[in-house]
Amino acid sequence: MAKIPPPLWLLAEVTHSCPLQCPYCSNPLELVPKKDELDTETWLKVLHQARKLGAAQLGFSGGEPLVRKDLEVLVGEARKLGYYSNLITSGVGMDAARVEKFRELGLDHIQISFQADDASLNDYLAGTKAFQHKLDMARAVKASGYPMVLCFVIHRQNMHRVAQMLDLAVELQADYVELATTQFEGWALANRDHLLPSLEQVRAAERVAKSYQEKLKGQMRIYYVVPDYYEQRPKACVAGWGRVFLAVAPDGLALPCHSARSLPGLELHNVREHDLDWIWYESSAFNYFRGEAWMKEPCRSCDEREKDFGGCHCQAFKLTGDPKNADPTCAKSPHHHLIGQAIDTSQLNLISSKPLLFRKR
Amino acid sequence: MSELNLTSVPKLAAGYRFQWEEVQQTHVLLYPEGMVQLNDTAAAVLALCDGQRNVQTLIADLERDYEIEGLQEDVLQFLVQAQAEGWIRYG
Numbered sequence: 001m002a003k004i005p006p007p008l009w010l011l012a013e014v015t016h017s018c019p020l021q022c023p024y025c026s027n028p029l030e031l032v033p034k035k036d037e038l039d040t041e042t043w044l045k046v047l048h049q050a051r052k053l054g055a056a057q058l059g060f061s062g063g064e065p066l067v068r069k070d071l072e073v074l075v076g077e078a079r080k081l082g083y084y085s086n087l088i089t090s091g092v093g094m095d096a097a098r099v100e101k102f103r104e105l106g107l108d109h110i111q112i113s114f115q116a117d118d119a120s121l122n123d124y125l126a127g128t129k130a131f132q133h134k135l136d137m138a139r140a141v142k143a144s145g146y147p148m149v150l151c152f153v154i155h156r157q158n159m160h161r162v163a164q165m166l167d168l169a170v171e172l173q174a175d176y177v178e179l180a181t182t183q184f185e186g187w188a189l190a191n192r193d194h195l196l197p198s199l200e201q202v203r204a205a206e207r208v209a210k211s212y213q214e215k216l217k218g219q220m221r222i223y224y225v226v227p228d229y230y231e232q233r234p235k236a237c238v239a240g241w242g243r244v245f246l247a248v249a250p251d252g253l254a255l256p257c258h259s260a261r262s263l264p265g266l267e268l269h270n271v272r273e274h275d276l277d278w279i280w281y282e283s284s285a286f287n288y289f290r291g292e293a294w295m296k297e298p299c300r301s302c303d304e305r306e307k308d309f310g311g312c313h314c315q316a317f318k319l320t321g322d323p324k325n326a327d328p329t330c331a332k333s334p335h336h337h338l339i340g341q342a343i344d345t346s347q348l349n350l351i352s353s354k355p356l357l358f359r360k361r
Numbered sequence: 362m363s364e365l366n367l368t369s370v371p372k373l374a375a376g377y378r379f380q381w382e383e384v385q386q387t388h389v390l391l392y393p394e395g396m397v398q399l400n401d402t403a404a405a406v407l408a409l410c411d412g413q414r415n416v417q418t419l420i421a422d423l424e425r426d427y428e429i430e431g432l433q434e435d436v437l438q439f440l441v442q443a444q445a446e447g448w449i450r451y452g
Contacts, residue, residue: 006384006385008385008396053384054382054384054385056385056389056391056396057391057394057396059394082380084391084392084396086394108376108391108393109392109393109394111393111394145375146375146376147374147375147376175375221447
């Protein structure tokens with residue numbers, strides 16, 4: 001097999017705690033309790049080891065990373081080690097002084113997520129009053145000299161308002177806006193019948209995004225992430241298993257993709273007991289889907305197998321029962337009809353018999 | 362945003378960081394959730410986009426450091442591309 005490349009991306013999921021309860025959350029249904037979280041010292045060890053391996057991009061994520069009181073310590077160390085560090089946050093737990101402190105410590109970028117463009121829908125989806133605070137924090141981030149990066153997670157319940165979301169981004173003078181359609185993992189999968197958009201919604205949002213992209217060229221960058229349920233080929237999940245991306249969960253499990261915890265037959269290791277160098281290069285989990293030996297048909301003989309690596313193994317497992325099957329979002333998958341069925345079910349069942357499930361805090 | 366000419370002063374755009382990566386053995390440009398691996402020429406030019414020197418000085422410095430003449434066209438072409446990518450600004 002070809003030489004294993006070094007990891008370039010470390011995702012530090014420092015906690016699963018979150019003051020918000022978004023029903024599209026991709027965290028697992030079984031959240032890691034606070035008492036099982038890594039301590040500061042172990043996180044510092046993780047940062048050192050991953051940087052030595054080659055990771056240059058670092059994401060502080062969660063849950064809500066601001067819940068961790070030692071985040072400032074980790075941010076400061078990350079800068080000293082030469083990481084480009086990204087804070088991926090709801091903005092709740094932030095104030096202008098904390099933004100300034102992060103800036104002094106060398107945090108490179110803050111991405112604030114919004115649930116919608118107006119207070120009532122935003123706060124309904126977040127399960128708490130947060131909209132006004134998010135606006136204030138977005139302005140504080142911009143005022144302190146950071147590029148402003150906004151993320152709107154879009155799905156059936158808010159997708160009709162993409163134009164208003166982009167208007168809000170313009171008003172806030174955002175530099176980058178991500179319109180990310182919900183990925184159906186964790187809580188989002190449990191709520192799929194409520195969240196899966198229709199084809200008309202997806203195409204309409206795409207048209208709006210395109211027209212704003214043209215209108216705002218050179219001023220604001222807009223990324224529209226099309227939901228894989230409406231594509232003919234799967235996404236190259238985490239740019240290929242064990243090739244670029246390394247996540248560490250709140251309890252210290254090292255994960256090749258942030259949903260990998262759910263996969264059967266995968267022996268995951270903990271950074272408390274093992275060095276990241278060994279975990280990345282030697283452990284069975286990180287080698288499990290490397291190369292092509294694991295592939296079944298139609299992936300094995302597919303001429304696009306080096307492009308998408310068979311897609312998302314977690315999705316293949318959740319929808320077909322076997323993570324080695326092709327991701328069923330691929331039109332070549334013998335299970336592709338499951339995607340069509342999910343779309344039909346969610347569209348027919350407009351008032352679902354199951355209530356919308358808000359995630360636990 | 363001002364335009365490119367010999368007296369404009371390029372610098373990295375806000376949120377961009379230029380650095381050497383030991384493991385990759387290459388210079389990279391880092392930005393929110395992204396990274397570009399740079400070839401030697403791109404790295405040599407971006408290293409001098411420091412918000413201090415103008416384009417004319419930048420070209421002269423490169424020609425001196427690398428003992429090559431006639432770099433102007435290549436450098437200008439790269440700067441146009443770098444601005445289009447959003448890597449640099451003039452100010």
